[in-house]
Amino acid sequence: MRAVQVTEFGGPEVLRQVELPDPEPGEGQVLVDVTHAGVNYADTHQAENTYLAPSELPLVPGGEVAGRTGDGRRVVSLIDGGGYAQRAVADPARTYDIPDGVDELTALSFIVQGTTAWMLLRRNAHLRAGESVVVHAAAGGVGTIAVQLAKAWGAGRVIATASSQEKRDLARSLGADEAVDSRAENMTAALRAANGGERVDIVLDMTGGRVTDESLAALAPFGRLAFFGMASREQPKPVVLPTLLKHSTTVSGMWLPHAFTLPGNVFGEAMSELFELALAGDVRAISGGVFGLSEARAAHEALRSRGTTGKLVLDTSK
Known part of the structure; x- marks a missing residue:
């Protein structure tokens, strides 16, 4: 599969597209065929190892993906890295079905920013x-x-x-x-x-x-x-x-x-309410640009320039 990998810490210049083996889901995990991956400020910190959680090399950045599971479900998932790739493994407890009428941009806007x-x-x-x-x-x-x-x-x-x-x-x-x-x-x-x-x-x-x-x-x-x-x-x-x-x-x-340490399913409650607001027309996602997977460096440069608006995503088909 095509993926974006970091082998040395630094700015956007350390993001490089490579070919990697498909990830193998472990027990209790699900494989997602990624159509779009979200880009976040946290990813820029992870690439330079200034994030709250220390990074380890080599790494594939990306903590949020939208795509399909093997049984055809359209999902959005919060993952522990590996999102800048055509396939990623996800925890079902942090994976949410995307309702009909909600697009991938909106779902990715909600899973972290929302x-x-x-x-x-x-x-x-x-x-x-x-x-x-x-x-x-x-x-x-x-x-x-x-x-x-x-x-x-x-x-x-x-x-x-x-x-x-x-x-x-x-x-x-x-x-x-x-x-x-x-x-x-x-x-x-x-x-x-x-x-x-x-x-x-x-x-x-x-x-x-x-x-x-x-x-x-x-x-x-x-x-x-x-x-x-x-x-x-x-x-x-x-x-x-x-x-x-x-x-x-x-x-x-x-x-x-x-949020995942709180009693109950607070994160799931947030996602459900956000989807309801989107379907009711009360909240809409703003696209900050769709970049190809090969353009991850440009996406990070745009985000760090603080000149973007809304949500930036990577299209894994490009």
Whole structure:
């Protein structure tokens, strides 16, 4: 089979297309004929070995695939690597049937980005109707879905941030009430201005650096900042706990694999609700581009440029 392999750590240049043997499913696993593989920021960190979980060489990146099982089911699956390939092994417990009326792009948008947005709003931020929600990187994979979920679940005001007018217009088209330039000189002041001069209730942040610092300073009493990534690759300042007392604020982190440690089937609940919202027309996926498997390097370059919108996928037939 054709696959993309990393044999040395680094940037997009280390992604190389190779021929590899088909993977052999172990006991309790299922083989998926992959039609499309999702591309995530986590993949870029994995390729340079800066991800939360250490990488081991050689590796085939990719933690999400859509395709068909041997019995013909159309599925999307969250896997432990190996997604940038024409075949991958999956755990049935993390594999979900794609409903009729839902395409592969949408399914791949939901399996990581959609569930991330769902977890952040439901479990980290505990969104209540009428609250203000800031979505940083609102034109990205998580951001585009988070904006739509926040509106669908009754947020009083959704404030999107993005780096270009085109991206801000996209966020508005998805339901954002206000759109702020992510390069604002003072993000604290910009967020408060977008919220009618008031502090904000919730911030979803995957940027890092000063954006995190200044967003924390914009929180209202009992406001919550949910941190789930560091696309800028810049560390925010350490959180000083007594500072949180000043406005009774909360800072939380979220790494999606921990969703599987929760009692019950919370991840499955998230996927089911997302599919229902998609079929009802309340949430839609935004394509950030379809690249051939041979173009994985270009996909990573595009993602790391922070110039993309929505969900990037690899088409394994190309």
